[in-house]
Amino acid sequence: MLTSLSYREKSLYASLVAELVVYGPYFVLHRQNTVNHVAGMIIAIIVLQIILQSAIAAVTRNRVTDERDRLIELRGYRAGYLTLASLMVLGLGLLWFHATEGHLRLDNERAGLHFLSAFFGMLIIADIVKTATQIVGYRTAL
Amino acid sequence: MREITQQELADKVGVTRQTVIAMEQDKYSPSLETAFKVAMVLGVPLEQCFQYVPRGKR
Numbered sequence: 001m002l003t004s005l006s007y008r009e010k011s012l013y014a015s016l017v018a019e020l021v022v023y024g025p026y027f028v029l030h031r032q033n034t035v036n037h038v039a040g041m042i043i044a045i046i047v048l049q050i051i052l053q054s055a056i057a058a059v060t061r062n063r064v065t066d067e068r069d070r071l072i073e074l075r076g077y078r079a080g081y082l083t084l085a086s087l088m089v090l091g092l093g094l095l096w097f098h099a100t101e102g103h104l105r106l107d108n109e110r111a112g113l114h115f116l117s118a119f120f121g122m123l124i125i126a127d128i129v130k131t132a133t134q135i136v137g138y139r140t141a142l
Numbered sequence: 143m144r145e146i147t148q149q150e151l152a153d154k155v156g157v158t159r160q161t162v163i164a165m166e167q168d169k170y171s172p173s174l175e176t177a178f179k180v181a182m183v184l185g186v187p188l189e190q191c192f193q194y195v196p197r198g199k200r
Contacts, residue, residue: 142171
């Protein structure tokens with residue numbers, strides 16, 4: 001099955017797996033909400049991506065990207081941007097609501113870490129949507 | 143029409159083999175430049191390679 005996938009498609013699957021493996025436990029378990037843990041997660045995703053992308057490049061002889069790859073990539077970025085913009089508007093709206101209602105205490109360290117998680121989560125969701133949109137684009141008609 | 147493998151056609155046109163497969167399966171409509179290149183490599187007129195059929199009539 002791997003030989004029927006283009007280099008770009010294999011790269012996308014690897015990215016998606018890496019994101020789910022590294023970010024999934026953090027957001028599902030959400031036990032250690034610290035700056036060090038977030039930094040560790042970022043380093044982990046970078047290392048895992050380097051390993052996976054290098055392995056795919058090593059086993060793939062033909063690494064050509066063509067017009068169809070570029071078109072699918074553009075669609076992915078569009079979906080990812082729209083997702084990020086929507087989540088940001090939603091997040092800022094909730095932030096404004098809670099601030100005006102007095103629910104929010106910005107002198108609380110935990111509140112700062114929750115915001116870090118929330119906005120980081122928005123970036124990750126948008127990136128996953130971008131990657132998934134591209135994978136769907138390869139499987140369906142354009 | 144010349145006999146040629148998907149990989150050979152892809153290499154000569156400058157696309158991936160998966161794009162050639164997508165074109166054959168009607169999952170992708172190439173750019174005009176790529177369509178002309180495909181016709182040129184196969185040695186046939188453009189309209190012999192690509193036909194337009196409206197979506198409702200497919």
